[in-house]
Amino acid sequence: MSEQSVxxxxxxxxxGRDPRITTHLxxxxxxxxxxxxxxxxxEDNKLFSSIEQVNQRFGGVMECHHQKGLNRWLKNFQGSENxxxxxxxxxYGEHYKEVIPNIEHDRPLAIVVGGAKVPGEVFKISNFNVSxxxxxxxxxxxxxxxxxxxxxxxxxxxxxxxxxxVIEPSADGKIVHMKNxxxxx
Amino acid sequence: MSEQSVxxxxxxxxxGRDPRITTHLxxxxxxxxxxxxxxxxxEDNKLFSSIEQVNQRFGGVMECHHQKGLNRWLKNFQGSENxxxxxxxxxYGEHYKEVIPNIEHDRPLAIVVGGAKVPGEVFKISNFNVSxxxxxxxxxxxxxxxxxxxxxxxxxxxxxxxxxxVIEPSADGKIVHMKNxxxxx
Numbered sequence: 001m002s003e004q005s006v007x008x009x010x011x012x013x014x015x016g017r018d019p020r021i022t023t024h025l026x027x028x029x030x031x032x033x034x035x036x037x038x039x040x041x042x043e044d045n046k047l048f049s050s051i052e053q054v055n056q057r058f059g060g061v062m063e064c065h066h067q068k069g070l071n072r073w074l075k076n077f078q079g080s081e082n083x084x085x086x087x088x089x090x091x092y093g094e095h096y097k098e099v100i101p102n103i104e105h106d107r108p109l110a111i112v113v114g115g116a117k118v119p120g121e122v123f124k125i126s127n128f129n130v131s132x133x134x135x136x137x138x139x140x141x142x143x144x145x146x147x148x149x150x151x152x153x154x155x156x157x158x159x160x161x162x163x164x165x166v167i168e169p170s171a172d173g174k175i176v177h178m179k180n181x182x183x184x185x
Numbered sequence: 186m187s188e189q190s191v192x193x194x195x196x197x198x199x200x201g202r203d204p205r206i207t208t209h210l211x212x213x214x215x216x217x218x219x220x221x222x223x224x225x226x227x228e229d230n231k232l233f234s235s236i237e238q239v240n241q242r243f244g245g246v247m248e249c250h251h252q253k254g255l256n257r258w259l260k261n262f263q264g265s266e267n268x269x270x271x272x273x274x275x276x277y278g279e280h281y282k283e284v285i286p287n288i289e290h291d292r293p294l295a296i297v298v299g300g301a302k303v304p305g306e307v308f309k310i311s312n313f314n315v316s317x318x319x320x321x322x323x324x325x326x327x328x329x330x331x332x333x334x335x336x337x338x339x340x341x342x343x344x345x346x347x348x349x350x351v352i353e354p355s356a357d358g359k360i361v362h363m364k365n366x367x368x369x370x
Binding site: 018020021024025027028030031054058091092093094095123124128129131133134135136137138140141143144145148158160166167168169170171172173174175176 | 203205206209210212213215216239243276277278279280308309313314316318319320321322323325326328329330333343345351352353354355356357358359360361
């Protein structure tokens with residue numbers, strides 16, 4: 001099965017208020033194999049550089065993008081040129097374990113992650129409104145659980161090319177393998 | 186099977202820097218059925234009141250505690266009086282899906298969630314150092330995935346008594362049931 005193209009879409013980003021939550025969203029996107037992280041709202045290059053630093057040390061190619069015009073962007077993603085599916089994570093949606101098997105594997109997927117206030121239009125435009133339980137918790141938790149289940153359903157295991165550091169699981173300490181930059185010459 | 190007593194332990198909390206991440210940790214703890222949320226570091230009553238407001242609206246009884254003296258607290262938790270197990274979430278640990286089946290069901294469980302710098306002692310005191318993958322991501326994501334897998338392994342589904350609001354899953358909108366306060370008279 002070929003890899004599904006996954007885009008994570010963070011909406012309503014506010015400079016000065018959300019940087020750590022949004023950095024966590026970006027790192028979760030990367031760690032579970034998304035290749036694009038789109039941020040709507042204020043521009044923040046520092047946010048993107050902290051994610052880029054993780055790419056450089058731990059490998060992989062996730063790209064970060066600032067975007068404007070959410071509704072237009074989502075409709076364009078769904079349009080004939082891209083043929084994408086939009087999933088909106090919300091505590092009001094249908095349960096993710098029921099929805100994921102119904103999402104087509106061979107179309108690009110955009111996962112919309114809201115902030116405090118999500119415009120009503122997002123509920124209407126999205127192909128699926130999806131919840132990770134009906135209790136209030138965290139968009140970071142919601143994204144991670146959705147992606148974990150998606151990858152499990154697709155039998156997909158992310159890989160990270162050109163890493164400088166690789167961590168080896170250990171019961172009682174830190175084992176980090178540093179790759180010599182000249183190793184492959 | 187009786188319910189395992191789960192405590193989430195947030196260490197190294199810094200006032201002014203971490204409130205949203207720590208609120209998310211508290212809400213994830215509550216949503217996945219932990220009954221105690223312990224914060225080591227700065228005291229912050231506003232943080233606890235925002236979690237308490239969720240208890241009041243959505244039900245349940247998770248208690249928040251400020252704590253001091255981490256090593257002593259952890260050793261006391263493991264001591265003969267409490268007979269507890271300490272699990273430390275870290276990207277350097279063993280994979281959670283391999284560890285969870287080995288954690289005894291009938292002992293209280295403390296899940297330690299680190300901040301930026303975790304004292305080396307925590308690795309030594311903990312009964313299990315556990316990772317949610319070996320890529321850097323988020324302590325919020327790590328906690329949610331650990332608790333989801335723990336509950337699944339224990340066949341445990343959290344419930345929330347005395348809620349004023351209940352959300353009904355929906356494909357295309359928000360359905361919230363408000364309970365009348367006088368309903369049960």
